[in-house]
Amino acid sequence: MQPNILVIEDEQSIADVIVYNLQKEGFIVHWERDGRDGLLKAQTLIPDLCLLDLMLPGIDGLQICRLLKSDARTKAVPVMMLTARSGETDEIVGFNMGADDYVTKPFRVQPLMHRIKALLRRSDTAEAGKNLLELHGIEIDRTNHAVRYNGAELELTPTEFRMLWTLMSQPGRPFSRNELMETSRGEDANSLERTIDVHVRALRKKLGDTTDLIETVRGIGYRFARK
Template identity: 65%
Template structure:
């Protein structure tokens, strides 16, 4: 069985080496590029399954690389995880509009990143629309247009609430710990977010109205989004903060 390929487009040599070493240990075939122009060349010759793409690259920046990747029919199906030292909310939204599948803010831990890489590579959908829009339990989340609807009604969500809803719903059935949800809600002060993550979840449930119970509390762990074919629990989940 051939190895899955990962292209790292990153100008920090030390980070290149750390990522390459750990990914090869996990059984991936790895190629490297140090600027956006070289990255685009390597994309076409190496034909990776996934790209780790730095946002702030020399010659051609990461957003333009991602835009060109999505515009080319030969590369548009490749998974993309953006790496950046910038954490403003607008960067994440712009990155998703350009077609990034995920977004990781530096500094980050390598092991969780590898888990996210493997999760992305397990996705079987080939239609771009299917990866950017989630419809489940009467809720529709459109990542590109940054909109969410419940039973056809547009929801007025904050950026944090939108990211929480996207993260939970795209992995329906899987419990998320508070720290993991914090990672998906980057762009805010981490300490403040840690104190208020339960408040954001509670507010999101309220805005979902009668569909709010699809976000369940998992005692001692955090939260989960009820899976598509999973029946509603006979006893309503508590809306109290997770332990």
């Protein structure tokens, strides 16, 4: 299972450390340095966790957090706040704003990683089934990294697996090729659009070409059939 983590942090040096370590832990990492961009990203990507700096250009972290928590789509995304100052109001307000946990700068990396994992674990069990999606006889299981189609196990490559997960996580919603690539590969997703087509082709083939569960939305991208 490789959860998507969105990091919204303007300080390059801090972001670097965080991103590097998250990647080392096997997460797919997305980094936005501006508050507004971060919010937009969160709403399209719907990450598994959002790591959010309190002080940001654009909008400040609290605003973002509040907006995330009041939007039905992102309501369930656990938010970990990164606050510059320890103590006082900032922090307390952080919790009223709906942040699920927070860490004060300066922080050490290892504990931060632990807490991120703990937070993910927490939200996993809380809304059980977040690691298992099922629709149209397709079952995708992130815990066991397995896909079954009408009971039969399918062998997917890592990229295919992540793309299918993305598509199935929001059935009916079309994803641009870029979005698809980013949710499966993270930040540094710079490939030609045809590349994604090839992966879709492979997926369709493995799912059996008969019923097209992955639909093409001309001019936009692809989507998983809702019904």
